[in-house]
Amino acid sequence: MGHEFEIRTEAELPASPDQVWQAIATGPGIDSWFMGRTEVEPGEGGAVRTVFGGYAPEQPVTAWEPERRLAYGSVPAPDGRFAAYEFLIEGRAGGSTVLRMVTSGFLPGDDWADEYEAMTRGTALFFHTLVACLTHFPGRTAVPVTVFGPPVTNWARTWAAVRQGLGLEDSVTEGDRVRFSPDGGAPVKGVVYFANEDTLGVRTTDALYRFLKGFRGPLIAAHHYFSTVDTQEAERAWLAWLERHDGREQRT
Known part of the structure; x- marks a missing residue:
């Protein structure tokens, strides 16, 4: 139809x-x-x-x-x-x-x-x-970094793991404070600028970090860096982060 x-x-x-x-x-x-x-x-x-x-x-x-x-x-x-x-x-x-x-x-x-x-x-x-x-960031441009995580079998668990990884509670609203550490990177502090059932956006002083539910697919990290960044290293770090926060049972 x-x-x-x-x-x-x-x-x-x-x-x-x-x-x-x-x-x-x-x-x-x-x-x-x-x-x-x-x-x-x-x-x-x-x-x-x-x-x-x-x-x-x-x-x-x-x-x-x-x-x-x-x-x-x-x-x-x-x-x-x-x-x-x-x-x-x-x-x-x-x-x-x-x-x-x-x-x-x-x-x-x-x-x-x-x-x-x-x-x-x-x-x-x-x-x-x-x-x-x-x-x-008016008048400025960013370097995009887009990473596709592993297949998701349970979105409720995956989103719970992502929220935990960002230091957020179960209920997320605009203005919530965020703290996280990309694998191999220094701690990052930010604030939620948008959230709905399928997406989450975080703003820091020099970047916009976003997490999206891929339609019939994996969790996606689609970030924008308003600073100098090694894109290959950032992709590696975020793939590792997504794999650690995929909602499966915690691994030692």
């Missing part, structure tokens, strides 16, 4: 329209809040190309109005599946900017509901990460 969907999000940001445009319409900007690595071929008729894991979509740009409007999306598949993204930028007096993001598309099949729920929760994390990036 399938399902057409549209997800609308909006925020007022303490950033200029140009800073917002750089964050949504350039590869380094998107790298600072989405997942994996992105390249942008500018202009209407260009494309947004993202790579993470085995996923490498190329999405044609359908609207390109610098500091005003950006739209791009996938080409519909034979079964009708597609996703499209539109960003609307409105400058306000005093230097702030209102950003509106619309995610729309079509999910095929009779089992679309679970995928839609996961997409809604993931989209919420991405948008709140973009807001955190523009609020706390």
Whole structure:
């Protein structure tokens, strides 16, 4: 049967329209809040190309109005599946900017509901990460580090282990204090900037750390470092951390 969907999000940001445009319409900007690595071929008729894991979509740009409007999306598949993204930028007096993001598309099949729920929760994390990036790191770009953990057999245990590893209680809310140590790294202190059933985002003075429930897949660590980082070493450390907090019985 399938399902057409549209997800609308909006925020007022303490950033200029140009800073917002750089964050949504350039590869380094998107790298600072989405997942994996992105390249942008500018202009209407260009494309947004993202790579993470085995996923490498190329999405044609359908609207390109610098500091005003950006739209791009996938080409519909034979079964009708597609996703499209539109960003609307409105400058306000005093230097702030209102950003509106619309995610729309079509999910095929009779089992679309679970995928839609996961997409809604993931989209919420991405948008709140973009807001955190523009609020706390305006004009800066980050190095992305994306790591896929081992297969998950019990998500309740896995999320409990992740919360414990971050020094959090069972009930997590925005503003909760976090303390953790990536394998081989110094202790890190931060604060929760977003959380829902499938995702958790933590902000520190120089990074945004995120944990996501992969749809029918593993736990994903998708972080952004606003500082110099050895990506290979960071990937190694976070893979070890995910393996130690996978929710299985504690190992000695």
